[in-house]
Amino acid sequence: MAILSLSSNLSMKTFSGQFYPTYFAFPREATLLLSDQLLSIGYHDEAGNPVRLVWKPSEVQGDFLMGEQCSRFIHFSSQAEFRVKNQEAIDYWEEIKKEHALPWHRKKRTGNFRRTVGLLLALLFAGSLLYFLMVPWLAEQMAKVVSIKTERQLGDGVFEAMQSTQQEDTAATRTVNEFFSVLQVETDYSIRITVVKDDQVNAFALPGGRIVVNTGILESMESYPELAALLSHEYSHVEKRHATRSMFRSMGSELFVSLLFGKSSALASLLVGQVNQLRTLSYSRSLEKEADLEGLRLLAARNIDPAGFEQLFRHLKEAAPSTEIPEMISSHPDTDNRMIYIREAAKGQVVKENFQLQRIFEKIK
Amino acid sequence: MQDYLGVINAQSIIGANMFKDIFAGLRDLIGGRSKTYERVIEEAKEDAMRELTQKAQAMGANAVVGIDLDFETVGASGSMLMVIATGTAVRI
Numbered sequence: 001m002a003i004l005s006l007s008s009n010l011s012m013k014t015f016s017g018q019f020y021p022t023y024f025a026f027p028r029e030a031t032l033l034l035s036d037q038l039l040s041i042g043y044h045d046e047a048g049n050p051v052r053l054v055w056k057p058s059e060v061q062g063d064f065l066m067g068e069q070c071s072r073f074i075h076f077s078s079q080a081e082f083r084v085k086n087q088e089a090i091d092y093w094e095e096i097k098k099e100h101a102l103p104w105h106r107k108k109r110t111g112n113f114r115r116t117v118g119l120l121l122a123l124l125f126a127g128s129l130l131y132f133l134m135v136p137w138l139a140e141q142m143a144k145v146v147s148i149k150t151e152r153q154l155g156d157g158v159f160e161a162m163q164s165t166q167q168e169d170t171a172a173t174r175t176v177n178e179f180f181s182v183l184q185v186e187t188d189y190s191i192r193i194t195v196v197k198d199d200q201v202n203a204f205a206l207p208g209g210r211i212v213v214n215t216g217i218l219e220s221m222e223s224y225p226e227l228a229a230l231l232s233h234e235y236s237h238v239e240k241r242h243a244t245r246s247m248f249r250s251m252g253s254e255l256f257v258s259l260l261f262g263k264s265s266a267l268a269s270l271l272v273g274q275v276n277q278l279r280t281l282s283y284s285r286s287l288e289k290e291a292d293l294e295g296l297r298l299l300a301a302r303n304i305d306p307a308g309f310e311q312l313f314r315h316l317k318e319a320a321p322s323t324e325i326p327e328m329i330s331s332h333p334d335t336d337n338r339m340i341y342i343r344e345a346a347k348g349q350v351v352k353e354n355f356q357l358q359r360i361f362e363k364i365k
Numbered sequence: 366m367q368d369y370l371g372v373i374n375a376q377s378i379i380g381a382n383m384f385k386d387i388f389a390g391l392r393d394l395i396g397g398r399s400k401t402y403e404r405v406i407e408e409a410k411e412d413a414m415r416e417l418t419q420k421a422q423a424m425g426a427n428a429v430v431g432i433d434l435d436f437e438t439v440g441a442s443g444s445m446l447m448v449i450a451t452g453t454a455v456r457i
Binding site: 031041259 | 411418423426
């Protein structure tokens, strides 16, 4: 009970009493603040100026004078004394001292530390289990439920928002769509390819079947397997629902992080935000690789030269800014790595010239 | 009342650490009283009160009357707690 009353109430009491600056000096009316950290004494000196003295508990001895019925505190070095009527002050003093002599009080710090570290590790383990396994799994499940129609609406929404800033190359669009239809890919999605006038060597897929190809990447191409490689890669993104899946995954992670760190310090959320971003990038790289290999399978089934992928990567590399960024902070795998795994996967593939595709490709050029 | 020595105040600003914030965040999710934050508030209040009485004593007061405690969050994300204790130092 005593411990409770100490820790739940203010751990300090004030008393009024007499202060004796030296043993034989004239006593002064004074106040005493008694706490576990210090004894603070306030009084007025001869000139009437307020004076405050601070004693450490270790420098003080307290006792009870039966004859005078008062509590007494003596400061060792100055021999100054403070006296308070009745027993209350000394009782409180003893209580504080007893409380501090208690074994758990002494070891409180290390015990707390160990408990905190233990709890922290457990929390970290549970959190990372949730973060690395549960959240992605849930997100994938949710992405599966999304219908093709919803995906298409989503992709069209993004596409329309972009269209206002970019101009379509209608002739090239027609030819590239023709090229893709000759590949005869079976899919539930209606693949709609759009060529936009943009010098950047880039192409991307939107959820629901839209593929956007820049004129920049078309102009850099040298042969039809290269275009086939590009389209099969982007098509694999659509078919494997990469955009939808990564959207759900990053949404799930964001939600998880904001639930846990939403109201805490900016530093914590910043750190976790960075980790989150790295995870998203690593997921994005794994999706790119999946699309590469899936696209390669498509080419292999149609006996199209897998060298198209290598050419494509070479052109991407040439167009990329000269400052190479490390793979870890990139959304795509390193181009050299991509070439290596494509070359590995394409071993022993039968290649036949496809004159129909070549003819259409020459129309673009 | 012999003397009014003036209005005095003392403040204590305490940051609950990052981990306490996480635990409190979990508590927010599952509901219930957050002992971690309660302890931080208690600590801040005690510090402010202790400082207030010491200030009063240094002025030659033997009591503080009309004490008012204000609790406020400060810091960019509001995760630091500020307690301001205000009172009138008097001699009685």
